Amino acid sequence: MANKFLVVGNWKMDLSHKAALEVAGAIKKMLAGIYLDVDVVIAPSFTSLPAVATKLAKNEKVQLGAQNVHWEEGGAWTGEVSVSQLTPFARWCIVGHSERRQLVGETDEQVRAKVYVLQKHGLTPIVCVGETADERNRGETVSKITRQATAIFTQQTGVSVSRLVIAYEPIWAIGTGETPDPAEAAQTMLLIRKIAAEKLGAEAAEKIRILYGGSVNAGNAADFVSEPGVDGVLVGGASVKSAEFVNIVKAVEKIERTF
Numbered sequence: 086m087a088n089k090f091l092v093v094g095n096w097k098m099d100l101s102h103k104a105a106l107e108v109a110g111a112i113k114k115m116l117a118g119i120y121l122d123v124d125v126v127i128a129p130s131f132t133s134l135p136a137v138a139t140k141l142a143k144n145e146k147v148q149l150g151a152q153n154v155h156w157e158e159g160g161a162w163t164g165e166v167s168v169s170q171l172t173p174f175a176r177w178c179i180v181g182h183s184e185r186r187q188l189v190g191e192t193d194e195q196v197r198a199k200v201y202v203l204q205k206h207g208l209t210p211i212v213c214v215g216e217t218a219d220e221r222n223r224g225e226t227v228s229k230i231t232r233q234a235t236a237i238f239t240q241q242t243g244v245s246v247s248r249l250v251i252a253y254e255p256i257w258a259i260g261t262g263e264t265p266d267p268a269e270a271a272q273t274m275l276l277i278r279k280i281a282a283e284k285l286g287a288e289a290a291e292k293i294r295i296l297y298g299g300s301v302n303a304g305n306a307a308d309f310v311s312e313p314g315v316d317g318v319l320v321g322g323a324s325v326k327s328a329e330f331v332n333i334v335k336a337v338e339k340i341e342r343t344f
């Protein structure tokens with residue numbers, strides 16, 4: 086059976102608390118009357134999670150995610166947020182975003198530890214992988230993705246894969262308006278699934294949802310999810326504009342899954 090499509094909005098640090106509540110309210114309202122066979126997740130900043138959770142209470146259509154978590158379950162980690170601090174509010178969590186890997190120096194090991202702790206507490210990690218423009222130009226996309234994906238799948242079991250999402254985000258496509266050819270992106274995503282199959286078996290690998298991310302908007306979302314093996318999109322800039330985000334959800338919803 087094909088995986089259910091997933092659309093994730095990564096709000097980064099883009100919205101004030103007030104604006105986060107307004108955008109969440111607007112998305113909830115716009116999706117209210119329509120049939121939706123797509124999982125929709127928004128990921129506000131930590132500080133807005135409780136209030137956005139209250140705003141979305143009893144709303145089945147829009148779920149909440151966090152943008153990061155610490156790999157330790159507790160302890161002396163000033164300024165960090167643990168998984169048990171997230172569980173009252175969020176069911177999903179982005180980890181290993183390129184902005185964290187590049188700017189904060191997050192390693193494959195740390196990303197793997199975050200995946201582990203999230204799954205242990207019943208949250209679904211959305212793990213980002215992707216190559217820089219330089220790596221792409223040097224022909225290193227396959228080796229980079231292989232390294233990052235192998236690190237994630239090494240500890241997975243057949244049970245946890247149904248609660249695992251990988252987002253392929255070419256770093257050069259993030260926030261730039263540039264996108265890869267959808268068929269080319271799908272090839273790289275196929276590589277991720279092949280690595281999963283080698284490590285976990287074909288059946289388990291099929292259950293992992295693999296998203297495309299990087300300059301997704303309402304005009305191009307359908308092109309990506311029409312490709313075989315693409316289970317949805319991770320949206321940054323376009324996700325803080327409520328109408329645009331809802332149009333992305335609607336564009337994905339329209340795609341008939343034939344794969």
Ligand code: PGA
Binds near residue numbers: 323
């Ligand atoms: P973008 O960001 O959609 O603004 O390119 C995507 C992301 O960083 O997840």
